[in-house]
Structure formats: C-alpha cells, structure tokens
Amino acid sequence: MPTREQVHNFAAGPSPLPTTVLEEAAQGLLNYEDTGMGICELSHRGKEFKAVIEGAEANLRSLLSIPDNYTILFSQGGGTGQFSAVVLNLLSAHRLAHPVPAEQFTPPPIDYVLTGAWSSKAYAEAQRLTSPPFPSCPAFAAPRIAASTKATKWTTLPKREEYDFSKDAAFVYYCENETINGIEFPSASASESSPYAFPFDLVPEGVNIVADYSSSFISRPIPHIEKHAVIYAGAQKNLGPSGVTVLIVRNDLLVDTTEAAKLGAVPHTPITYEYKILADNGSLYNTPPTFPIYVSALVLKHLIDNKGGLEGLEETNKAKAELLYATLDEAEKEGKVKCVVKEKDARSWMNVTFEIVGEGKEKAFLEGADKKGFRQLKGHRSVGGVRASLYNAVTLESVQALCEFIKSF
Amino acid sequence: MPTREQVHNFAAGPSPLPTTVLEEAAQGLLNYEDTGMGICELSHRGKEFKAVIEGAEANLRSLLSIPDNYTILFSQGGGTGQFSAVVLNLLSAHRLAHPVPAEQFTPPPIDYVLTGAWSSKAYAEAQRLTSPPFPSCPAFAAPRIAASTKATKWTTLPKREEYDFSKDAAFVYYCENETINGIEFPSASASESSPYAFPFDLVPEGVNIVADYSSSFISRPIPHIEKHAVIYAGAQKNLGPSGVTVLIVRNDLLVDTTEAAKLGAVPHTPITYEYKILADNGSLYNTPPTFPIYVSALVLKHLIDNKGGLEGLEETNKAKAELLYATLDEAEKEGKVKCVVKEKDARSWMNVTFEIVGEGKEKAFLEGADKKGFRQLKGHRSVGGVRASLYNAVTLESVQALCEFIKSF
Known part of the structure; x- marks a missing residue:
C-alpha cells in the first residue's frame, strides 16, 4: 500500500504529474475557486472555464x-x-x-x-x-x-x-x-x-x-x-x-x-x-x-511559477537522461544490459529503452524493480524490453534511485 | 464563498456530479487504490485502467x-x-x-x-x-x-x-x-x-x-x-x-x-x-x-449500488420535472412566466425552458436566483431565456427550492 512518495513512476504516458498540481485539482474537482461547484460541473462557456x-x-x-x-x-x-x-x-x-x-x-x-x-x-x-x-x-x-x-x-x-x-x-x-x-x-x-x-x-x-x-x-x-x-x-x-x-x-x-x-x-x-x-x-x-x-x-x-522556464527544465531533463544513459552504457560494458539506441545524438531524453541480457533476467529485473517502487518500466508491447520514461514530473532523485538499482542488479 | 451544499447547480452540461463520486475521484487523482499513483498517471493498457x-x-x-x-x-x-x-x-x-x-x-x-x-x-x-x-x-x-x-x-x-x-x-x-x-x-x-x-x-x-x-x-x-x-x-x-x-x-x-x-x-x-x-x-x-x-x-x-436502477431514476426524474413544470404552468397562468414548450408529451425532463415576462424581469430573476444559490440557469446563448437542467445529480430538494423561489418571485 505505497504512498506517492514511495513510488517512482516511469510510465510512457499517461504519465506522472506534479503532486502539488494534483492536490489543487482534487480540490478543484469538488469546489473550484469557492464557486460551490467542481471544475467538471461548470459550463465550458462560463467565465470560470474561459479564464x-x-x-x-x-x-x-x-x-x-x-x-x-x-x-x-x-x-x-x-x-x-x-x-x-x-x-x-x-x-x-x-x-x-x-x-x-x-x-x-x-x-x-x-x-x-x-x-x-x-x-x-x-x-x-x-x-x-x-x-x-x-x-x-x-x-x-x-x-x-x-x-x-x-x-x-x-x-x-x-x-x-x-x-x-x-x-x-x-x-x-x-x-x-x-x-x-x-x-x-x-x-x-x-x-x-x-x-x-x-x-x-x-x-x-x-x-x-x-x-x-x-x-x-x-x-x-x-x-x-x-x-x-x-x-x-x-x-x-x-x-x-x-x-x-x-x-x-x-x-x-x-x-x-x-x-x-x-x-x-x-x-x-x-x-x-x-x-x-x-x-x-x-x-x-x-x-x-x-x-x-x-x-x-x-x-x-506550475512551470511558469517555477521560474527556470523551459531552459531550466531542459537542463534538468538533460541531466536526468545523461545520468541514466551513462549508467546503462557502463552496465552494457559489463554485459548486463543492451541499449536500444546506440548513437548519443539520436537518443531520446524522454524515453530510455534497453534490454536486460540473459534468459529470464528481464522478468527478474522488472520484478525486482517493482519491489523497490519502480513502476511502469515495461517496454512497449510491440518490442518488449525495458523503457524508462523521464517526463517532466519524474525527479532527478527518482532517476538516481533507478541508476543505483541498475548498478546493483 | 459557498460550499457545495449551499449551491443548486442547474447547468445544461457539463453538469453536476454526485458529491460522493467526486470525493472518490479526488482521492483517485492522487493515489488510485493504493497504487501510489493517481488514475491520470497510469497506463491505459495496465491492469488497473482495464478494470x-x-x-x-x-x-x-x-x-x-x-x-x-x-x-x-x-x-x-x-x-x-x-x-x-x-x-x-x-x-x-x-x-x-x-x-x-x-x-x-x-x-x-x-x-x-x-x-x-x-x-x-x-x-x-x-x-x-x-x-x-x-x-x-x-x-x-x-x-x-x-x-x-x-x-x-x-x-x-x-x-x-x-x-x-x-x-x-x-x-x-x-x-x-x-x-x-x-x-x-x-x-x-x-x-x-x-x-x-x-x-x-x-x-x-x-x-x-x-x-x-x-x-x-x-x-x-x-x-x-x-x-x-x-x-x-x-x-x-x-x-x-x-x-x-x-x-x-x-x-x-x-x-x-x-x-x-x-x-x-x-x-x-x-x-x-x-x-x-x-x-x-x-x-x-x-x-x-x-x-x-x-x-x-x-x-x-454509484447508480448500480443505489439499487433502484434506471426505473428508480426515472421515477425521481419524472417527479422533478413534473414539479417544476406544474410550478411554471401555475406561474404562467398568473402571467409571470412563459413556458417555451407547451405540449406536455414533448417537454424534456432534462432541460426545462421558460421566459420571465416583463421588461428587465429576466435579469432580476437570474440575479435573485444567483443570490439564493441557484446557478447556471441562463438559457442557451442562441435563444436566451431561462433553462433549468434537471440531470441525475440534481436533487428533488434543489428542484423544490427552485420552485419556491419561482413562486415567491
């Protein structure tokens, strides 16, 4: 029965959203800005939704x-x-x-x-x-x-x-x-x-x-x-x-x-x-x-209020992706994993895909990851493997935790 | 700054939803069934959303x-x-x-x-x-x-x-x-x-x-x-x-x-x-x-659990509509309002439309209604007038309150 804090959600989409945003939305669902009505209960042509x-x-x-x-x-x-x-x-x-x-x-x-x-x-x-x-x-x-x-x-x-x-x-x-x-x-x-x-x-x-x-x-x-x-x-x-x-x-x-x-x-x-x-x-x-x-x-x-703008996000997202790819490249050298995309400039910062080397190892990896709170890591059903999606709401801390897990696997 | 209980929402759609449903949804938004993830953050192909x-x-x-x-x-x-x-x-x-x-x-x-x-x-x-x-x-x-x-x-x-x-x-x-x-x-x-x-x-x-x-x-x-x-x-x-x-x-x-x-x-x-x-x-x-x-x-x-099924709902919705139309017919005889749809069998149980007789009276009606907590009663922008929508989540008590207001206007 984990809390949000105990889970690292790497879903490919629908994907994680900032907790503060969801808390505000939960409130808005029942009573939007003290109107006595929830956001889903307001006319799309009313002044509230227009704003x-x-x-x-x-x-x-x-x-x-x-x-x-x-x-x-x-x-x-x-x-x-x-x-x-x-x-x-x-x-x-x-x-x-x-x-x-x-x-x-x-x-x-x-x-x-x-x-x-x-x-x-x-x-x-x-x-x-x-x-x-x-x-x-x-x-x-x-x-x-x-x-x-x-x-x-x-x-x-x-x-x-x-x-x-x-x-x-x-x-x-x-x-x-x-x-x-x-x-x-x-x-x-x-x-x-x-x-x-x-x-x-x-x-x-x-x-x-x-x-x-x-x-x-x-x-x-x-x-x-x-x-x-x-x-x-x-x-x-x-x-x-x-x-x-x-x-x-x-x-x-x-x-x-x-x-x-x-x-x-x-x-x-x-x-x-x-x-x-x-x-x-x-x-x-x-x-x-x-x-x-x-x-x-x-x-x-939330993005506007957090100042840094998209340039700030770019830095964070780049750091997240570089950390995970570096960890995977290291693990690949040790023969533990295989990165799907080899060329650095073609690699997605958002969806990092890899395979676990060895029979039955992928299943063990996903099960072990799940126990540690890493969720929705399974690759797309058409290709299999592992996919970690690092969208905006995935924190650097979650990526660091995943890297530690990969190293220890 | 009204609460949900102080407001009667007669919106034509998007329209009111049961409070208990919204409370459960607010919880599900942050942590769906103790997964540690919100319902919007889960893959549509995962077992939770499939269920x-x-x-x-x-x-x-x-x-x-x-x-x-x-x-x-x-x-x-x-x-x-x-x-x-x-x-x-x-x-x-x-x-x-x-x-x-x-x-x-x-x-x-x-x-x-x-x-x-x-x-x-x-x-x-x-x-x-x-x-x-x-x-x-x-x-x-x-x-x-x-x-x-x-x-x-x-x-x-x-x-x-x-x-x-x-x-x-x-x-x-x-x-x-x-x-x-x-x-x-x-x-x-x-x-x-x-x-x-x-x-x-x-x-x-x-x-x-x-x-x-x-x-x-x-x-x-x-x-x-x-x-x-x-x-x-x-x-x-x-x-x-x-x-x-x-x-x-x-x-x-x-x-x-x-x-x-x-x-x-x-x-x-x-x-x-x-x-x-x-x-x-x-x-x-x-x-x-x-x-x-x-x-x-x-x-x-919620509808399944509430037993009565659609037959039960039909009775309630019929009672709501009949009460409001009876009140309006009475007010029409007194020259206060005009019902848009005259023939009973053609009248919608969901959207009850009427006009307030007298110059400036409609504005006064809508403003007075708003003060009493009656919301989203304005007719469609193409026809004007007043429209009370009586969808499932609108209670008989809300309709009774609106009828009292019409009588007193």
Missing part, C-alpha cells in the same frame, strides 16, 4: 515563445486524430491556394520522414485518406517516404544525405520523439553540430513542415517554431491527463475546409477536425474536455 | 439491458464528432452491403428528423460529408429531411402523420432530447399513448435508426434499444465529465471503412472515427481520455 483555457493559452505562448502568427488550439482525438486532421487541413489549404478546376489539379506529394511506429502510422493514415474516392478518380495526394530508418529497426535517425524531399509537397511530416524505441531529434543546443539535426534547410522554401511533438512537448524549448506550419502534441506526457491535444497552427492554415471541398479533389474534413472552426470558436466549438484542459492549465502555471 | 473501463462497460450493459449483439465503445470528439462518425461508418456499412461497381452504385438517401439545433447540425454535417468529391462525381449520399418542427421554432415534436421516411435510406437519424429548447421524445411509459412517440413502426423494415441520446442518457431506461443501429451520448450530462462519448453500436455496423473506401463512392473515415477499430481494441486503439472514463465508471457504479 482557465485562456490562461493555459497565454502561459503556453509565453513558455514556448510562440509567435503571434500562430494560433493555439485544444482539440480532442489524441495524436492519432491529428494523423488525419493534418492531412485534411493542409490538403484543404493547398487546394485553396491552387484554385484551378478539379480536372486540372495535380495531386501534390506529401513527404513523410519515418523514424518509428508513430510516424509510420501517420503515413499509413495519409495513404488511407488520400486514396481515390472513386476508382475512376485520381488520388487526393501522393504520400511518399522522404527518409526512413526502418532498416535499422527504428534505432537511429536519418543523416542529412538520406533525406529526399519533393519540391512541391503539400507538407513535410516528422515525429520529433518516437516513444517506442526512444528516438529523438537532438536538442537545439546539440543540433548545430549534430549529423541528426532535422534538416530544415533541405526542405524546399515554402513547403509546410508538420511535427508531432507529443512526447517531448514542453520538456525543453522548441527550436524554430517559425519554420513549422503545425506542431501538435497529446497532453498525456509532460502536460496533463490524456484526452486533450494541443495544436500550434500557423494562421494561414486556418482554412474553410468546406470551401476547399467545393473546389473538389480534396478529402472531406469532419467538422471537429477543422482547425479554422476550432480557432474561430476559441477551441470551444463543441464541449471540450474541460478537466484535462484544467489540469494542463495548472501544470503550465 | 475501470471493463467495469464501466459491464455496468452500463446491465443498467440499460443492452443486448449481446451490441458493442459499447468509449470515443473522443463529443456528440459533434458523432455527427460525422455516424455518417462515415453507416455509409461504409451500406456500401459494403451493396458491393456493385462504383459507377453502378446509387447514393442512398439519409433521413434526418429535425427537432432543434442539434439534429439540424447533424444534418448539416451529413450534407458537408456527402457532397461530391469532384465536381464531375455523384454525391456520396442524399441527406434529406424526414420531418421537421422548424416552423414551430423547435418548440414541439412531429406528429406521426408528419414523418416521411424513404424506403431505402442508409439510416434514419433523430435526437432524443434537444437541450436548447427542451424537447424530448416521451418516455416509454407515456409513449404508447402519445402522439409524439418516435414512430419506429413507420420506419421501413431493415432501415437503420440512429439516435443522439446525449442529454437523456441513463436518466431513464431506453425503450427499444434493439430497434436502433447506433445510440450515442456525450458523457457530460448524466454520466461524467466532458471528453468522452459513449456509443452503443449493433455489431454488424462495425465495418472496415478502408475496405468500403476501396470500393469507392463513400467518404473516407479518419481512423479515430472508425467504430470497428475502436471495437477491435476495446476502445483503446489510441490513448483514451482516462479521467473522464474513470469518473463515468464511478457514476455507473
């Missing part, structure tokens, strides 16, 4: 230094919903920018950078949604692979020379952090010198860039927001409970998908996935997931 | 007596998301049942029963999603109006003779309770004798029937589940916090929308809106909104 969502937006804009020509949206459907929404909205924007008659319209390429399971799923969804609506019709677009690390079983990132971008793509898509194998594009501080930095300069000018930032969102600053068309992230890693997805959308991509559909040659966009309708209604076109947004707002306030 | 979602499903099946050939799903996107999903899935099912070459395929009619703002929005979405994907192509379907009460400004229900159903519709759609004006199809007990009962017998045999039950879900038994193809409901009225939508789908409608798309002549379905993929994955295809599902599970357990 919550607007506060979250302002704090996010400040923390990430989001430029004025970008709109912040709170959506439902998770990252997987955005696999679809990105295609639908960006193809609609592309179509409206090329208002030729449908029969003269050339289906644009869409360039996917594949670095793991999530970007691959996004690519598969683009293929589904752009297939011809009638056998006699052209496809809506031509999804293609601009780079892929499948040959390495998703254990590294593409090098600069491996990218092959189209000149005229409707957009380029990449996943900043792949949670399953623990691959992440290097941080801004490392990226200048790294062969694995995302090659913004190789993307032809004017081509929109979309990034899935689900697992690393607000774990450190986002370099070059202004080079992106859309950045999105499911909340359930660093930001809040599951059920809300945050979008940062450049304003020219807030387009009327119904108008695009009237031109023809674009797939239809369900209304809840249209960015413009969300934007026009301050993310309140229909009832939003109020509690997940509320807790996210508390987390953002 | 939550499976328990919710079992209790819902038991409470509503849902037949075995129906699957219960937990989805994101709200009722508005289902405006789209229903069209996409049912057209895909229809297409697969008519696997002729695309050029020989006849776009089916879809019959909408319009009784207010929500069914009208659903109809508009069907029109958007079924429009021709190329100017030279046929439409995917032909949405049409099978009945409408627009001429009454949505203040009554169609009579039997006013329905005009197609023989070969892909589906018939209706909204069981329209929250804005407070219109609801009569309960099972009244429906035998009522001219406003939904005319299941007039719908041609074999035509699928879809119902939006968002506002009345689990407020009383659902008559004739077996006559429906799909029933859906946003949680945020009687069931739980906003952010989760419950679906009851007949198993033959769990179809592979990608296979339908390959035949052509159906709109593409974003993966998160495909019923089959949700069903195949126990509503865990992607990360679900775990907290809204958890609280909904607590509410369902």
Whole structure:
C-alpha cells in the first residue's frame, strides 16, 4: 500500500504529474475557486472555464515563445486524430491556394520522414485518406517516404544525405520523439553540430513542415517554431491527463475546409477536425474536455511559477537522461544490459529503452524493480524490453534511485 | 464563498456530479487504490485502467439491458464528432452491403428528423460529408429531411402523420432530447399513448435508426434499444465529465471503412472515427481520455449500488420535472412566466425552458436566483431565456427550492 512518495513512476504516458498540481485539482474537482461547484460541473462557456483555457493559452505562448502568427488550439482525438486532421487541413489549404478546376489539379506529394511506429502510422493514415474516392478518380495526394530508418529497426535517425524531399509537397511530416524505441531529434543546443539535426534547410522554401511533438512537448524549448506550419502534441506526457491535444497552427492554415471541398479533389474534413472552426470558436466549438484542459492549465502555471522556464527544465531533463544513459552504457560494458539506441545524438531524453541480457533476467529485473517502487518500466508491447520514461514530473532523485538499482542488479 | 451544499447547480452540461463520486475521484487523482499513483498517471493498457473501463462497460450493459449483439465503445470528439462518425461508418456499412461497381452504385438517401439545433447540425454535417468529391462525381449520399418542427421554432415534436421516411435510406437519424429548447421524445411509459412517440413502426423494415441520446442518457431506461443501429451520448450530462462519448453500436455496423473506401463512392473515415477499430481494441486503439472514463465508471457504479436502477431514476426524474413544470404552468397562468414548450408529451425532463415576462424581469430573476444559490440557469446563448437542467445529480430538494423561489418571485 505505497504512498506517492514511495513510488517512482516511469510510465510512457499517461504519465506522472506534479503532486502539488494534483492536490489543487482534487480540490478543484469538488469546489473550484469557492464557486460551490467542481471544475467538471461548470459550463465550458462560463467565465470560470474561459479564464482557465485562456490562461493555459497565454502561459503556453509565453513558455514556448510562440509567435503571434500562430494560433493555439485544444482539440480532442489524441495524436492519432491529428494523423488525419493534418492531412485534411493542409490538403484543404493547398487546394485553396491552387484554385484551378478539379480536372486540372495535380495531386501534390506529401513527404513523410519515418523514424518509428508513430510516424509510420501517420503515413499509413495519409495513404488511407488520400486514396481515390472513386476508382475512376485520381488520388487526393501522393504520400511518399522522404527518409526512413526502418532498416535499422527504428534505432537511429536519418543523416542529412538520406533525406529526399519533393519540391512541391503539400507538407513535410516528422515525429520529433518516437516513444517506442526512444528516438529523438537532438536538442537545439546539440543540433548545430549534430549529423541528426532535422534538416530544415533541405526542405524546399515554402513547403509546410508538420511535427508531432507529443512526447517531448514542453520538456525543453522548441527550436524554430517559425519554420513549422503545425506542431501538435497529446497532453498525456509532460502536460496533463490524456484526452486533450494541443495544436500550434500557423494562421494561414486556418482554412474553410468546406470551401476547399467545393473546389473538389480534396478529402472531406469532419467538422471537429477543422482547425479554422476550432480557432474561430476559441477551441470551444463543441464541449471540450474541460478537466484535462484544467489540469494542463495548472501544470503550465506550475512551470511558469517555477521560474527556470523551459531552459531550466531542459537542463534538468538533460541531466536526468545523461545520468541514466551513462549508467546503462557502463552496465552494457559489463554485459548486463543492451541499449536500444546506440548513437548519443539520436537518443531520446524522454524515453530510455534497453534490454536486460540473459534468459529470464528481464522478468527478474522488472520484478525486482517493482519491489523497490519502480513502476511502469515495461517496454512497449510491440518490442518488449525495458523503457524508462523521464517526463517532466519524474525527479532527478527518482532517476538516481533507478541508476543505483541498475548498478546493483 | 459557498460550499457545495449551499449551491443548486442547474447547468445544461457539463453538469453536476454526485458529491460522493467526486470525493472518490479526488482521492483517485492522487493515489488510485493504493497504487501510489493517481488514475491520470497510469497506463491505459495496465491492469488497473482495464478494470475501470471493463467495469464501466459491464455496468452500463446491465443498467440499460443492452443486448449481446451490441458493442459499447468509449470515443473522443463529443456528440459533434458523432455527427460525422455516424455518417462515415453507416455509409461504409451500406456500401459494403451493396458491393456493385462504383459507377453502378446509387447514393442512398439519409433521413434526418429535425427537432432543434442539434439534429439540424447533424444534418448539416451529413450534407458537408456527402457532397461530391469532384465536381464531375455523384454525391456520396442524399441527406434529406424526414420531418421537421422548424416552423414551430423547435418548440414541439412531429406528429406521426408528419414523418416521411424513404424506403431505402442508409439510416434514419433523430435526437432524443434537444437541450436548447427542451424537447424530448416521451418516455416509454407515456409513449404508447402519445402522439409524439418516435414512430419506429413507420420506419421501413431493415432501415437503420440512429439516435443522439446525449442529454437523456441513463436518466431513464431506453425503450427499444434493439430497434436502433447506433445510440450515442456525450458523457457530460448524466454520466461524467466532458471528453468522452459513449456509443452503443449493433455489431454488424462495425465495418472496415478502408475496405468500403476501396470500393469507392463513400467518404473516407479518419481512423479515430472508425467504430470497428475502436471495437477491435476495446476502445483503446489510441490513448483514451482516462479521467473522464474513470469518473463515468464511478457514476455507473454509484447508480448500480443505489439499487433502484434506471426505473428508480426515472421515477425521481419524472417527479422533478413534473414539479417544476406544474410550478411554471401555475406561474404562467398568473402571467409571470412563459413556458417555451407547451405540449406536455414533448417537454424534456432534462432541460426545462421558460421566459420571465416583463421588461428587465429576466435579469432580476437570474440575479435573485444567483443570490439564493441557484446557478447556471441562463438559457442557451442562441435563444436566451431561462433553462433549468434537471440531470441525475440534481436533487428533488434543489428542484423544490427552485420552485419556491419561482413562486415567491
């Protein structure tokens, strides 16, 4: 019967949240700011919830230094919903920018950078949604692979020379952090010198860039927001409970998908996935997931109040990751473990993946860890192994304790 | 600075929840069942959350007596998301049942029963999603109006003779309770004798029937589940916090929308809106909104434990509505108020709408009510007036207090 203090939660998401935030949320659940009503019992159009969502937006804009020509949206459907929404909205924007008659319209390429399971799923969804609506019709677009690390079983990132971008793509898509194998594009501080930095300069000018930032969102600053068309992230890693997805959308991509559909040659966009309708209604076109947004707002306030900002968090998160990788590299030399990702610049700070060498040893490791209070360390069901996720709410002390356990195992 | 006990919350949704449920949820937020982790911090694929979602499903099946050939799903996107999903899935099912070459395929009619703002929005979405994907192509379907009460400004229900159903519709759609004006199809007990009962017998045999039950879900038994193809409901009225939508789908409608798309002549379905993929994955295809599902599970357990079942709730909800309508009818005779819905059998038990007669009187009424602890009574912004929503968690005592206030005003 452990208390929160006796447990180290390394979940890959949904993942731990700061205790002080949860304490405030528990109070808000029963009586929000002395209204006599809980936060889940208040109209999403009332002044109380409006202050919550607007506060979250302002704090996010400040923390990430989001430029004025970008709109912040709170959506439902998770990252997987955005696999679809990105295609639908960006193809609609592309179509409206090329208002030729449908029969003269050339289906644009869409360039996917594949670095793991999530970007691959996004690519598969683009293929589904752009297939011809009638056998006699052209496809809506031509999804293609601009780079892929499948040959390495998703254990590294593409090098600069491996990218092959189209000149005229409707957009380029990449996943900043792949949670399953623990691959992440290097941080801004490392990226200048790294062969694995995302090659913004190789993307032809004017081509929109979309990034899935689900697992690393607000774990450190986002370099070059202004080079992106859309950045999105499911909340359930660093930001809040599951059920809300945050979008940062450049304003020219807030387009009327119904108008695009009237031109023809674009797939239809369900209304809840249209960015413009969300934007026009301050993310309140229909009832939003109020509690997940509320807790996210508390987390953002917590980050703002804790001063250091994302730069401070970056330092802590870097220290956590470096400590664990150093411990694992040492243990690998002793033949006890195997790191899944070998190359330092491709290693995720958020999801650290490794295998325990020796038959039956993995089970013993996980059971031993559990007894010591280390929770949710099991690797993703598709790959097995061990995965320690080091999101913002995981403390350096928890990582130190895990390192001690690994050394002693 | 009121306590929960000093406030009567008549919100139209998100709406009040039982205090005991919120107390348990507040505990679960910090330490769920002595795991040392909060419910929002647990993997949706772990044994703890699996027990939550499976328990919710079992209790819902038991409470509503849902037949075995129906699957219960937990989805994101709200009722508005289902405006789209229903069209996409049912057209895909229809297409697969008519696997002729695309050029020989006849776009089916879809019959909408319009009784207010929500069914009208659903109809508009069907029109958007079924429009021709190329100017030279046929439409995917032909949405049409099978009945409408627009001429009454949505203040009554169609009579039997006013329905005009197609023989070969892909589906018939209706909204069981329209929250804005407070219109609801009569309960099972009244429906035998009522001219406003939904005319299941007039719908041609074999035509699928879809119902939006968002506002009345689990407020009383659902008559004739077996006559429906799909029933859906946003949680945020009687069931739980906003952010989760419950679906009851007949198993033959769990179809592979990608296979339908390959035949052509159906709109593409974003993966998160495909019923089959949700069903195949126990509503865990992607990360679900775990907290809204958890609280909904607590509410369902609370209803099961409170014995009376939905029949008991029906009695209480009927008593609450009858008391308030009787008070309003009396006040209307005295010229103090005007009820929006005149005909008893068309009146919603969930959303009671009225106007205060006399210039400036409405403002005075709402301000006076607020001072006495009556909250969230303002009518929907599109129609104004007063609306008292009497969802499950609103007690008879709160309704009695409101009636006293109306009498004394």
